Amino acid sequence: MDEILVKNTTLLHSESYTQPCSYNYKELEIILSDFSCDKHCPYCTAKITKWPKVKDDIHLLSLYVGQFKELGYKFHYVTIGGNGEPTLHSYEKLKDIVEMFDDYDIPVKRVLTSGNIFRKPEKEKYDLFVSHGWMFEVTTTSFNNKLDRKILGYEHNYFETEAFKNARIRLNYVLLKNNIGHFIEDIKNFNKKYPNIETFALKLLNVNTKTGEVDNPLSSWIIKNAIPKTERDYVASILNSKFQYNKDIFDACSWKMDDKHEVYFSWKKGKYGLHDLVWYGNKFVNYQLEEVSLPKILPKVYIASKFIKESIDNKLSFKNDFRTKLIGNEDDFVDFNNHSFIRDSSGNLKYQYLGPFYNEKASDGSLTSSICEEVVQTENELIDKCDIFIVYFDSNISPGSITELIYAAFKKKKIEIYYVKEDDISYELKSSNWYPIVSAIQIAEDEDVKTKMVKDELEVLKEIVKN
Ligand code: SF4
Numbered sequence: 247m248d249e250i251l252v253k254n255t256t257l258l259h260s261e262s263y264t265q266p267c268s269y270n271y272k273e274l275e276i277i278l279s280d281f282s283c284d285k286h287c288p289y290c291t292a293k294i295t296k297w298p299k300v301k302d303d304i305h306l307l308s309l310y311v312g313q314f315k316e317l318g319y320k321f322h323y324v325t326i327g328g329n330g331e332p333t334l335h336s337y338e339k340l341k342d343i344v345e346m347f348d349d350y351d352i353p354v355k356r357v358l359t360s361g362n363i364f365r366k367p368e369k370e371k372y373d374l375f376v377s378h379g380w381m382f383e384v385t386t387t388s389f390n391n392k393l394d395r396k397i398l399g400y401e402h403n404y405f406e407t408e409a410f411k412n413a414r415i416r417l418n419y420v421l422l423k424n425n426i427g428h429f430i431e432d433i434k435n436f437n438k439k440y441p442n443i444e445t446f447a448l449k450l451l452n453v454n455t456k457t458g459e460v461d462n463p464l465s466s467w468i469i470k471n472a473i474p475k476t477e478r479d480y481v482a483s484i485l486n487s488k489f490q491y492n493k494d495i496f497d498a499c500s501w502k503m504d505d506k507h508e509v510y511f512s513w514k515k516g517k518y519g520l521h522d523l524v525w526y527g528n529k530f531v532n533y534q535l536e537e538v539s540l541p542k543i544l545p546k547v548y549i550a551s552k553f554i555k556e557s558i559d560n561k562l563s564f565k566n567d568f569r570t571k572l573i574g575n576e577d578d579f580v581d582f583n584n585h586s587f588i589r590d591s592s593g594n595l596k597y598q599y600l601g602p603f604y605n606e607k608a609s610d611g612s613l614t615s616s617i618c619e620e621v622v623q624t625e626n627e628l629i630d631k632c633d634i635f636i637v638y639f640d641s642n643i644s645p646g647s648i649t650e651l652i653y654a655a656f657k658k659k660k661i662e663i664y665y666v667k668e669d670d671i672s673y674e675l676k677s678s679n680w681y682p683i684v685s686a687i688q689i690a691e692d693e694d695v696k697t698k699m700v701k702d703e704l705e706v707l708k709e710i711v712k713n
Pocket of ligand 1: 360
């Protein structure tokens with residue numbers, strides 16, 4: 247290292263770091279849970295930390311993303327990563343994730359890949375990412391691909407595919423003891439050969455992001471072969487001497503190679519992941535896998551009642567359903583989505599409307615399904631995810647609403663029951679639906695169940711939007 251001229255080691259950064267302001271994050275990282283990968287990196291973070299396998303709940307993620315947009319959360323990046331290779335997950339899952347960010351103004355949308363996405367059989371997934379403006383993030387240790395394949399254990403030289411050459415790329419370059427002497431030359435060579443690489447990111451490896459311990463062969467490999475964080479000033483000084491310093495943000499600095507290309511160096515002085523929000527399975531976590539709370543989030547409400555529909559000009563209309571009035575837009579009540587909200591009487595956001603929608607999304611991705619099992623399962627899953635379950639009974643009997651109420655009671659949900667008073671009912675509870683209402687109260691035991699007699703659905707509407 248000594249032979250490299252170090253011009254300036256007093257750098258760019260102060261030692262102190264500010265906490266992320268409540269709605270401003272560096273990155274939203276979605277880590278998919280599957281260890282399959284076609285590479286064998288000797289420093290694989292996933293194999294070091296061994297997060298337990300979980301089911302990726304992409305629908306719940308989409309609900310949060312819908313809220314983030316509405317509440318003004320800001321992210322500089324959204325990244326799809328994985329315990330293994332994310333692009334090995336199904337096309338449908340990746341499509342759901344990509345599309346939920348379509349109208350979200352996030353400057354960089356990217357997916358990490360081992361290089362798998364550049365294979366011919368993955369063309370449909372490749373086109374999906376490209377057509378939605380996503381970048382691909384690849385990782386290397388050398389411009390010499392033969393050497394890189396040997397170190398990272400892979401055979402497919404994806405750098406030479408047309409798919410790679412035509413894509414927007416961020417290249418991570420891992421700083422090792424065997425490349426620290428010529429990493430500038432390497433990234434310049436990459437830049438010359440592949441002008442489609444927009445960003446070069448120099449990486450210092452983490453020994454173990456979960457525990458910090460060196461308790462496995464992969465962490466030991468890192469200690470033996472990687473450049474430690476203590477050399478960060480040295481690396482930055484080399485960059486400072488070769489390129490024009492640009493800016494620092496979120497624990498990373500950048501330099502300009504030319505007008506179109508940048509070099510990033512993640513400084514890693516702050517706590518790992520300090521500015522990130524990480525989605526894993528069905529919750530937001532930190533890198534120690536502890537659940538993290540969000541600065542602001544709206545309760546998710548499910549409002550059961552029979553659908554009020556009529557035929558206008560040979561088209562079904564739901565304009566008179568009180569839930570259309572609550573949401574404020576008929577289309578947002580008809581088709582499943584993650585952007586239906588209810589405001590209180592002062593106009594402030596109060597709830598995210600979770601369902602039901604007239605057209606729910608079936609497991610094959612289509613809207614509407616005539617498969618009864620599919621419909622019941624979808625609605626039950628929505629109730630599972632709600633924070634508040636509301637039901638409105640008029641004098642008609644609605645088997646769907648009744649069953650949903652009982653299901654919500656068994657699930658110990660917070661419940662609000664509104665029913666129309668029917669004077670001709672001889673029971674104490676003056677509703678044709680007295681039996682399910684009382685059953686729900688008994689099933690829920692001491693859980694939070696509120697019942698209220700109302701005149702009509704307009705009164706329900708007023709109750710729901712009450713401050
Ligand atoms: S590409 Fe990623 S997941 Fe695959 S072995 Fe390398 S570090 Fe692990």
